[in-house]
Amino acid sequence: MKIAIVSVSAKGQKLAKNLKEMLDKDSTIIRADLFYKDVKKNLKIAFYEYDAIVAVMASGILIRSIAPFIHSKITDPAVINIDDNGNFVISTLSGHLGGANKLTSKIAGLIGAQAVITTSSDVNNRLGIDVLASDLFLTINDTKEILFFNKAILEGEKITFTLNPDKNYDYLFEYLNNNTLEMDVIIQYSNAINDGEIHASLNGHEIVLTEKNLVVGIGCKRGKECSKILNGLEKSIEEVGVHKSRINMLASAEIKKDEKGILDLSKKLNVPVYFVEMDKLKLFESNYIQKSEFVKSKFGIYGVCEPAALITAGFNSKLIYKKTSYNGVTISIAISK
Numbered sequence: 001m002k003i004a005i006v007s008v009s010a011k012g013q014k015l016a017k018n019l020k021e022m023l024d025k026d027s028t029i030i031r032a033d034l035f036y037k038d039v040k041k042n043l044k045i046a047f048y049e050y051d052a053i054v055a056v057m058a059s060g061i062l063i064r065s066i067a068p069f070i071h072s073k074i075t076d077p078a079v080i081n082i083d084d085n086g087n088f089v090i091s092t093l094s095g096h097l098g099g100a101n102k103l104t105s106k107i108a109g110l111i112g113a114q115a116v117i118t119t120s121s122d123v124n125n126r127l128g129i130d131v132l133a134s135d136l137f138l139t140i141n142d143t144k145e146i147l148f149f150n151k152a153i154l155e156g157e158k159i160t161f162t163l164n165p166d167k168n169y170d171y172l173f174e175y176l177n178n179n180t181l182e183m184d185v186i187i188q189y190s191n192a193i194n195d196g197e198i199h200a201s202l203n204g205h206e207i208v209l210t211e212k213n214l215v216v217g218i219g220c221k222r223g224k225e226c227s228k229i230l231n232g233l234e235k236s237i238e239e240v241g242v243h244k245s246r247i248n249m250l251a252s253a254e255i256k257k258d259e260k261g262i263l264d265l266s267k268k269l270n271v272p273v274y275f276v277e278m279d280k281l282k283l284f285e286s287n288y289i290q291k292s293e294f295v296k297s298k299f300g301i302y303g304v305c306e307p308a309a310l311i312t313a314g315f316n317s318k319l320i321y322k323k324t325s326y327n328g329v330t331i332s333i334a335i336s337k
Helices: 010-023 039-049 059-069 100-111 129-135 143-154 170-178 226-240 260-269 278-283 293-299 305-313
Strands: 002-007 031-036 052-056 078-082 088-093 114-116 138-140 159-163 185-189 197-202 205-211 214-220 249-253 273-276 318-325 329-335
Touching: 002 010, 002 039, 010 031, 010 052, 010 100, 031 039, 039 052, 039 059, 052 059, 052 100, 059 078, 059 088, 078 100, 088 100, 100 114, 129 138, 129 143, 129 205, 138 143, 143 159, 143 197, 143 205, 214 226, 214 260, 214 305, 226 260, 226 318, 226 329, 249 260, 249 305, 260 273, 273 278, 273 305, 278 305, 305 318, 305 329
Parallel strands: 002 031, 002 052, 052 078, 088 114, 159 185, 214 249, 249 273
Antiparallel strands: 078 088, 138 205, 159 197, 197 205, 214 329, 318 329
């Protein structure tokens, strides 16, 4: 997640700087940038170029400034409002699909503030269909149906999930079993369902949830055992909040194509691995990847795990877990659009 932190007062700026320092240590925060004053201009930039806006200012200033840009819960960024004293962190826009509710809870925990979340499903301890989709990195084919399903969930009706019997959906079962919010679900199976899809249905209404391509990028020292790479992968995927069965593909550099630890890991997880050609890695450009001069001097590329993950996930993909080191293993995670 790329976050813009916008403040207007000296006290707010101090809070913003402290918050950035804390968020920079979080591997799921790809980038946190600070903006100060010139609110209308900076909020406009942030609205279109960032995944989330954290506005340290009065709510009136925030709402009036972003009002002209608000379009849809599907495309609008997460917007969070914090008072100058850091007493309250308020989820203001795109609480579910945009991730504002989860980010609100995270930030409130970091600065010792009260999280304020007002979405109906959350305050009634119910799990919205759009929350499930966001948390599990699934697309929704018909977003107009979200309201119908969430209303039914609030009223305690059972939603039927139809799955492909040959697909591993452990990530879904673990999520439903461990989630503190409630959703009554009936599970059934059909060979007519495509691999990687979840069909949710109720009273003639249907939503098709489809997996985005989730790719784990791997870099490692020569000869790293499968168990050591798996350890880093499991810690990373746990921080992202999904079960490892949600992984669609592994990725690394072409120079690692004979790396036994990575090949063994691919077999162990039953997940394909793609080794990206060195020419593609050399040509790849992004403002959001970490560049290593050491890797550049040795292999002629600035990095392995982040660009490999992004290239493999496809055009317009984005990082959801930045390069993190685990004793000679580097892991990153990218998701397709």
